[in-house]
Amino acid sequence: MDQYQAQWSEMIAAAIDAEAGERGIDPAARADLAFETPPSADLGDLAVPMFPFAKLLRTSPAAIASAVAARLASTAGASDGTAVAAGPYVNIRLPRADVAASAVPRVLAEGDVYGRNALYDGTRITIEFSSPNTNKPLHLGHLRNDALGESLSRVLAACGATVRSVNLVNDRGIHICKSMLAYQEFGAGETPESSGVKGDRLVGDYYVKFNEWAKQTPDAEARARQLLVAWEAGDPDVVALWKKMNDWVLAGISQTYEATGIHFDAVYFESETYSSGKDEIARGIEAGVFYREDDGSVWVDLEPIGLDRKILLRADGTSVYLTQDIGTVIARYNDSPFDRMIYVVGSEQIYHFRVLFYVLELLGYEWAGNLFHLAYGMVNLPEGKMKSREGTVVDADDLIAELTELAAAEIRAKERESAVENVDETAHKIAIGALHYYLLQVGANKDMIFNPRESLSFTGNTGPYLQYMCARVNSMIRKAADRRIELDSHIDFNVLDMAEEWELVKLVARYPATVEAAGRDYAPGLLAGYLYDVAKAFSQYYHDVPIITAPSTSVRTARLALSRAVLQVLRNGLDLLNIPYLDAM
Template structure:
């Protein structure tokens, strides 16, 4: 069944073609009628006046009469200052409620292709922070949106468990830890992060000392003893030195366990996990193949590069002169492995905006290597989360730790609501990060996200609890349960019920737009506006204490379906909806 807006668009096009000129489409401006006016759909007449060149009132009257004559659902029309408002029959609103009830449960799609969505991609040298949480929530929500339309979605993460950044934590732990382990002090990923910061402090001090001795900064950064040591450690790792690998596996196991605990707190899971320590070898073989084909070239120092200056990009390093790999090495291997292992049509990478250039180069390399699926890769970049003090910096320890933030949100929600469960705290955090447009940066402030008023998660959760409360109160009125469908069509539908129905109808449209644009904030803001519309209905219409059983049943049924719509919408954001607040 088409939306009301789509039905009216077709009939208005026919009206204009029949009465005036054929082929006018771009100047037809239709929208849902505002709450304060009578009507369901509004046609803006001003753009048509310029083309049809007749008086505004005459155009309104002629189009209105044509639509009313040819569209059975139209009860009446009203012309008001250049706006033609069409009012639908009460029978149509009853049918609309049934239609909405079905669409909330079942969304149809002509496409049921398999696609893979990569998100998270944690490093095992540090704990997860606020920026990671935004990535997790975007990836999870976009995956759920595609699933809602029948797509087979494979959620995947690549764990960056090797490389020089991992070796930094390993070396610092050897030098400074005195054998410290998670069992003694920290959660595993926090402990490793502590030594990643310790490495950077020691490295910075050595660079400063060398600069004081007359070294240029660039040379000092290369010659710093601790940096020399970490490069040797990376070479030992790539040569699979037994002691190095034992140490590496041990520290990574601490990180894996800590990261998994954070995932559980957020309700995040994956269908599959890849490890950079395995895919980088495939990446190296791809680079060797590219050298043979002349796609890449080797410099005198032995490093391998690709030159994209002819397409407006730069030269890109693929292998260091000592043979060790870089990020793009493993990304090549990871992409190839995914299309070999899974029957997927497309692959979406959800990674921050700072990696846009990296993915341009990666996709171009794969095209030059003539992989058939290279044009089915997409990078969804998103704005970073910033603190009031500026950008987060893991190596300097300037971050909002994910675990600490989750705990803080829970305590704040408890303080404000006296509710022991963490549903509100986690819901507030998730909603705050998802309601912002994907491309926009976020300036995070904890207290503003937990507020019960305004565009927040707890406000929407409270609305659902209010609807649940209506049902509990109505349970004492036994006749509504078996008479829901039989009696509700005899009620009188007021303007608040109509406006709520009109907004509920936009559910599928909001989901389709979010799916097309890969922007969950469209759904988040739809849920907020639906909550506002319901609360307006709740404040102005008597639902429980009403003598007319037909009105009682209809309004209760409408409330129930609105609650279902809110739950479905918020579930796509990964947010639980409590029955009590």
């Protein structure tokens, strides 16, 4: 497809130049040549508007279009397709059988690696996402973060990057001390094993308990702070409790990652790096890029980037969030140098990252310019914001369990138990598919409303719709094998002469470019929209046109090959979105 566009670009530019030459005008309009998709497929496959050349040629766009089309009629060969003028546009029809004959076998030959491209060949990209706290389980916000981070990691890898995904666990600070204090007060030796409660939930429950307790206990907050001081001083009992409770939480969170297909190449703990930024601050003072106040606190002047000023070290010498992130990213770079680093973190921290990147620049790190904050919007509920205090936070495990239950009920209602073999496993995969698609559909920079009822829906523009199309095609391919319909090595693509088939060929051929666009824009959602287009187009085709029951062998074979190509594209795309593939449902 790309090569056709490149060829036509040359030919059309030459035709316009020739028109200009005939009128004694200097050519130079090539830059204005743009390709679009005509609003309707019967107009053509590619469209080039002639508006931009009207001024240069001093005639109407429609006249230019006819003149250009007339010239192209003689210059273009049959293997290029044909160009026709349609009002102010030059529309191009590609040679369908040729395109199909190159695109479909290519998909089938490349298989699982179809769609890989060279966009980021030789580029090392580190991507940080999830970043849980160890005082409570993951919630809906993390699920959006994880869906974006995991999917983007896969997309970038498909674009040729060497991806290193990292998780920064926020395992220290006042929040975990609050859970610890409540546990000391009320825990009575309870463990995940003794209570049967998942570790992250157990610790989260004590966090909630702390907040209730603190309302009628004036010194609760102060005692939590004392615990933090004791922890920083290395008090053995406190550290032991901290370790124990953190392990519970991490074990629980790992289970959630496993359930959602989230993977990290490295896990960093804030407790191990939180103080490492202090040396950098000292260096900055020496270099004169930071300054010290009378009380001993250290600041950076942000006036050059249009902001105020920011504290880097408190008067008591303790570090703040920014200091920690400075230390963390430097340690990480030294660990494993990168050409780019992407932080998948909520948009409420846009300011934080702007300052962080600027401070690193001040410190002279030449890679500071390669840091990128992929900000995503808040996940709200139809009733409004999620509030942990009001208990309206949607717990990740609960949501997945609920989705799984509904999917299982659906399988039973449709009496598909024997077809799917393992009901629970299939239901879980459908639940994850529904969840991830729902979260990735929305552009990252937008806040989104998570409607539980709607997210539980498995019909329409949803993850399960895509999974269902895969299952249908797969089932058909199985039947084809049963009926001994072999894939002929000499497929006659001329028999794919229906408009629906041509649409599918074009869609399938566009997959690598779509992966590339998703990688370039850090936008997995582009892929989600594309896959829905593919599934919808195939669904119509499949409904209207017999494939393995087509009357002639040559038609059956060609349609089956096209169907297999569609399945391969759906399968590869779903993998990049971290939506489980199902061969039956």
